[in-house]
Amino acid sequence: MVTLDQLNTRKADVAIIGGGPAGATAATLLAGAGHSVVLFERETVPRFHVGESLIPATYWTLQRLGLIERLKQSAFPRKFSVQFVTETGKITSPFYFDEFRPHESSQTWQVWRDDFDQMLLENAEARGAQVVQQAHVSDVIFDGEHARGVRVRSAVGAAAEEPIEVQARVVVDASGQTTFLANRLKLKRPDPRLKKGTVWGYFRGAVRDSGRDEGATIILQTEGKRSWFWNIPLPDDMVSIGCTGSLKYMFPGAGSDAHSVWEREVARCPAIQHRLANATLEGPLRTTRDFSYHTTRSAGDGWVLVGDAQSFIDPVYSSGVYLALKSGEMAADAIAEGLALNDISGERLGSWKKKYDKGVGLFHKLVYAFYSPGFSFGSLLREHPECKDQLASILMGNVFEPGVETLFDIVGDAVPPRDDELVPAT
Ligand SMILES: Cc1cc2nc3c(=O)[nH]c(=O)nc-3n(C[C@H](O)[C@H](O)[C@H](O)COP(=O)(O)OP(=O)(O)OC[C@H]3O[C@@H](n4cnc5c(N)ncnc54)[C@H](O)[C@@H]3O)c2cc1C
Secondary structure, three states: OOOOHOOOOOOEEEEEOOOOOHHHHHHHHHHHOOEEEEOOOOOOOOOOOOEEEEOOHHHHHHHHHOOOOHHOOOOOOOEEEEEEEEEOOOOOOEHHHOOOOOOOOHOOEOHEEEEEHHHHHHHOOOOOOOOEEOEEEEEEHHHHOHHHHHHHHEEEOOOOOOEEEEEEEEEEEEHHHHHHHHHOOOOEOHHHHHHHEEEEHHHHHHHHOHHHHHOOOEEEEEEHHHHEEEEOOOOEEEEEEEEEEEEHHHHOOOOOOOOHHHHHHHOOOOHHHHHOOOOOEEHHHEEOOOEEEEEEEOOOEEEEOHHHOEEEEOOOOOOHHHHHHHHHHHHHHHHHHHHHOOOOOHHHHHOOOOHHHHHHHHHHHHHHHHHHOOOHHHHHHHHHHHHHHHHHHHHHHOOOOOHHHHHHHHOOOOOOOHHHHHOOOO
């Protein structure tokens, strides 16, 4: 990886903003297809990131990137299932992924994102992309409505330094929750029914399940279903534990510091108390909020949005990295086709979006169901055991397969309350 002063070009087929999974995937596939690619990441790699739990459908893009063997050899815990615990502490039977059309892809991983994202970036570099770290994209250069390149500054240099200009036939915005281009073009629309806040931390010595449950993601509801915890086992006896609820409930105002919110929510969840009984927090408790949105357009002439730079639903089903990989892959294919045809219109660069949105819509519906009063996986499966395959398909990420959507003929279109319709915490 190089820094901006070592960049040896001012011109590329593709310039990419951001070195998370979406940007790295697009960079790898486009460089692998013979295009000149330069990717700018503002942080020093490896950099911290939340989002440790993968879902099985990541397998296919990771396989195309040539990374499955490296993941198999890694120390990342293997994840065979996801499990839900009700507000009364009842442990529902896990969704073991290999119960549904078993395949090598039925098992996935829980990853430290700094290591995982670095691996993706090094792979992009090995395929021929130039990866520039500590490089902050400050502007996209437009000629009318057509993106023509980017302006970039060193993230560690003096603020007064002049940015350099890199001309590109296509600009890919993979800037994550920064939503760089969507902000500039005013395309971002928050989801008022998914206005959430999260507090989380990394613990050593928490209760770990054994055997093939050791790497399971566990989702635990708190009393009254006001919030839910994730429990994601990581290497070296570490576990990522976080709590998400409506923003107004989680952080009702001044005095809502991370520790008091954490203690309040742990007190409402005996199952997580049990897991944390002998655990120690390593590092700070962290918070994030208001992270669910979509964009009204995701491509224009010479530009395209991928990953969180385009949309983010909610962390509950761990779909974020998968959708970042998948959108990076679908956009890369559209860009390669557009470059070959000398057609880099918004229509060409966004040609994958309709199919993508249909699949993402299924995660979105299941997220809405999760936050709707009265919904529970346990009662759904008791009343409709025939749903289990479709439900598991969505939890595994197989949202682009035909027929999965029929789940919602039974579940219906649930609509959770808006944040401003909820009562604050007491
Ligand atoms: C609370 C929470 C929990 C989550 N848990 C999970 C989970 O368990 N599993 C899961 O799959 N997903 C999870 N996610 C979602 C997941 O983290 C994201 O969906 C995923 O990281 C998106 O990848 P990306 O490549 O689009 O963006 P990112 O991974 O965010 O990468 C974007 C990169 O762009 C860089 N950047 C931004 N602006 C600029 C700029 N101007 N110039 C240069 N570089 C720039 C950033 O530094 C960053 O490295 C979670 C999200 C939240 C909020």
